[in-house]
Amino acid sequence: MFQILSKETLAKSITKFVIEAPYVARKHKAGNFLIIRVNDHGERIPLTIVDSNPDAGTVTIIVQTIGKTTKLLSLQNEGDYLLDVAGPLGNPTPIHGNGTVVCIGGGVGTAEVYPIARALKKAGNKLATIIGARSKDLIILENELREISDRTFITTDDGTYGKKGFVTDALGEYLQVESGVSSIYAIGPIIMMKAVSDFTRARGIPTYVSLNPIMMDGTGMCGACRVTVGGNTKFACVDGPEFDGHLVDFEELMTRNRSYMELERMSVDRFDAEIREGKISHPVQNPKPKVSEVANA
Template sequence: MNRIVSSARLAPNIFHLAVEAPEIARAVRPGQFAMVIPDEKGERIPLNIADWDEERGTIDLVFLNLGVSTRKLAAFQAGDSVEGIAGPLGQPVEIRNFGEVLLIGGCYGLAGLYPIARELQQAGNKVLFLSEARSPAFIYWEEKNKKFSDRYLTLFRSDCFSSGQELEDKIRELKSEQSGLSLVMVIGCSYLLFKVSEATARIGLKTLVCLNPIMVDGTGMCGACRVSVDGQTRFACVDGPWFEGHSLDWKEYFIRRKAFLEQEEQALVNLDKEFWKKME
């Protein structure tokens, strides 16, 4: 079991846990993730590793409280323990001097991009950081991300499932202002990844997206996280989670993301029933 050092709510429905995991803290690289099991009856879920401290032997997990497992994690307090954590998993994102890089984050992605911004800047890049959210209330870690950003911007969209035109306009504006901009990296909800990829394909900017598909074991054995990239099957857990957004079969990706939606909804209903039964 892994002890929780601290817990906090960062924004509406966004939570942070610092967890003791010394072996992971020594080995993790930017862009990797961990599989987390909340309790003995819990499922394994992939969470981006948002930061780490080798001396303290801790890793930072930031997540959206959406399903049963994340609801359980959001209820944990300092001193509690999660059943288990496996990691670091997946391929780290490539870090080298690209010149100018645009990082776009939404939801839990604002934290997931933090170590990437840090190491990209240390590698000599000019880092542009764009935080996308519904309103200022959903922005967090602003000062942390500004520390490793040459330009920090925000984009507020009341309807995050809109056409994405505001995103495209902002990316075009940045491209016209930053002649050396050649790469975009994105972490956030699947729809944000999709819309950014659509926009950058029209603009002509290489785009890497951090996928978060359904995963079971996280080590390439089950195939639940398979995606199609340039017509080839890839496993997000071992070949990713980073892929070229213009090469991904997004239609297939969204279909597979919804494969267990009915069961996920029922699991939330069952969890609520258990809660109210305990309250009787």
């Protein structure tokens, strides 16, 4: 089991955890993700590794509370243990240097694009970043991204911070002054990744998106994460999670992700009721393990 070493609220419903996971920390590369299980009644959910420290044996994740499992996770505290942390999974992002790149994060996708932006900058690229959110209180990692970027743009849907509008507005603005953009990385809500891909397809700029289909095993065996890219079926966990945004069938991805909406709503309602009725005071009683490390991939 894997101990939570620190917990910090970054924004409304967005929490950062540093977790003890030495084997994962040693092998992590930008673009990798984990599959975690909070307790032995819980489902497996994929989360991007935002950062790692091989010396300290830790990994950092940033989680947005949207349903039952992310809610359960957000209720865990420093000192608690997660039952499983499997990873690093997925293909690392191919990092090339000496170009001009734009990294775009929407909502919690900002956390997912951050390690990629950092690796691209380290490889010698000129880096522009665009952070988009519904409103000011949902902007995360602004200082961290400003520190590594040559230019940073902020957009909010409601105009409470940065420019009022969408990330594609900021991208359009940047492309007017910078004609040599070699590639774009966009991570966020599916609708945002689709909008960015549509915008750049017409301009012929290679665009990579990190897909977020339902995942279960994360090892290519269950087929839950299948997506259509360029007319071919791919498994996001082993073929991705990044794909050429110009070839992704986003409509199918959105439809598949909505398949269990009613069940997910019922599950979170039941969980909320159990908390209200005091049936779950502290949801996880994972005992302190005798051996704190479990060999993972």
